[in-house]
Amino acid sequence: MHLFSLTCTDFAAALHQGWGKGMFHAAAIYRHVFKQGNPDLAQVPELAQAGILTQELQSAFNVSSPAIAAMAVQEGVTKIVFSLAGGLRVEAVWIPMPRRTTLCLSSQAGCRMGCAFCRTGALGLLRNLAAEEIVGQVYAVRHGLGRAIDNIVFMGMGEPLDNFDNVAQAIRVLSDQRGLDIPHSHMTISTAGLTDGIRRLGELGWPGLNLAVSLNAADDELRSQLMPVNAIHPLAQLKQALQDYPLRKKGVFFIEYVLLKGVNDSRGHAARLACFLEGLPVRVNVIGCNPGPDCLFESPGEEHCRLFCAWLAGEGLFVRMRSSRGQDINAACGQLGGPAH
Numbered sequence: 230m231h232l233f234s235l236t237c238t239d240f241a242a243a244l245h246q247g248w249g250k251g252m253f254h255a256a257a258i259y260r261h262v263f264k265q266g267n268p269d270l271a272q273v274p275e276l277a278q279a280g281i282l283t284q285e286l287q288s289a290f291n292v293s294s295p296a297i298a299a300m301a302v303q304e305g306v307t308k309i310v311f312s313l314a315g316g317l318r319v320e321a322v323w324i325p326m327p328r329r330t331t332l333c334l335s336s337q338a339g340c341r342m343g344c345a346f347c348r349t350g351a352l353g354l355l356r357n358l359a360a361e362e363i364v365g366q367v368y369a370v371r372h373g374l375g376r377a378i379d380n381i382v383f384m385g386m387g388e389p390l391d392n393f394d395n396v397a398q399a400i401r402v403l404s405d406q407r408g409l410d411i412p413h414s415h416m417t418i419s420t421a422g423l424t425d426g427i428r429r430l431g432e433l434g435w436p437g438l439n440l441a442v443s444l445n446a447a448d449d450e451l452r453s454q455l456m457p458v459n460a461i462h463p464l465a466q467l468k469q470a471l472q473d474y475p476l477r478k479k480g481v482f483f484i485e486y487v488l489l490k491g492v493n494d495s496r497g498h499a500a501r502l503a504c505f506l507e508g509l510p511v512r513v514n515v516i517g518c519n520p521g522p523d524c525l526f527e528s529p530g531e532e533h534c535r536l537f538c539a540w541l542a543g544e545g546l547f548v549r550m551r552s553s554r555g556q557d558i559n560a561a562c563g564q565l566g567g568p569a570h
């Protein structure tokens with residue numbers, strides 16, 4: 230069993246079953262590992278006093294985080310390549326900002342959504358990450374590299390709602406106050422628009438968790454070309470799922486819109502986007518495409534991105550233009566899955 234896949238309550242149940250101990254010892258171990266960042270169970274003082282055989286626990290509970298295979302830094306943005314069992318590699322990106330730091334996590338090795346502008350999509354789905362591999366990315370960055378992490382975004386490799394159960398369990402572990410203690414309000418799930426996943430997420434009753442939708446086009450024909458998932462979950466279905474979603478009071482959805490030159494960046498596209506979003510509480514984030522190697526698309530450039538934002542603002546939308554940091558190390562949106570050079 231891997232400790233990183235267990236909440237403190239799950240862990241207490243396992244300790245009770247195997248060793249007749251309960252929450253007191255579970256919380257002590259959990260604190261030692263997750264808060265103090267020390268995975269050596271032999272150094273938990275409460276264990277020695279309780280006469281529990283540390284060796285037994287060490288062989289019963291894995292506390293290792295994924296190995297860091299490579300890192301690349303550009304203007305503080307750090308791309309971290311993890312090596313997983315089976316030789317697979319996934320990537321996380323640590324992004325320092327003036328008032329907070331964000332870790333962008335991977336939830337799958339590769340992705341089967343096949344978005345036309347995304348490098349990860351070109352890999353296809355290699356496999357889902359286990360909950361402990363998702364939590365392990367956070368653990369390795371916070372405790373292994375000693376980096377502060379305020380926010381988590383599931384915007385790295387993979388579609389998080391396509392690996393629903395493992396992502397949900399990882400969120401339970403990450404937010405456990407006796408451990409890593411990252412509140413739901415500091416986490417964002419970003420989806421390509423899997424409507425059944427959005428509905429399941431709503432059923433979990435986590436109103437604080439942020440939901441972002443990667444939209445990129447507001448008409449079905451164009452969106453299906455850019456994001457094949459739209460053929461199965463078309464825009465009307467997506468809008469209905471968002472309308473039914475139990476948002477918290479004054480909560481908003483984050484709408485991600487990657488601008489692709491000559492494809493989805495005209496005045497008419499902005500008007501259609503505004504029309505689609507009518508009635509939904511949203512914040513729109515517009516970002517220029519990051520053309521990596523082999524990318525079919527180009528960014529329309531900063532000036533046009535500003536103009537597109539102005540069109541949306543003119544339609545009454547709250548819009549922000551996002552900078553795409555980390556482009557030179559292939560750590561920007563849509564670029565994960567290639568070499569860190």
Ligand code: SF4
Nearest residue numbers: 340342344347350387
């Ligand atoms: S943009 Fe996201 S959902 Fe689409 S292929 Fe890339 S990783 Fe998958």
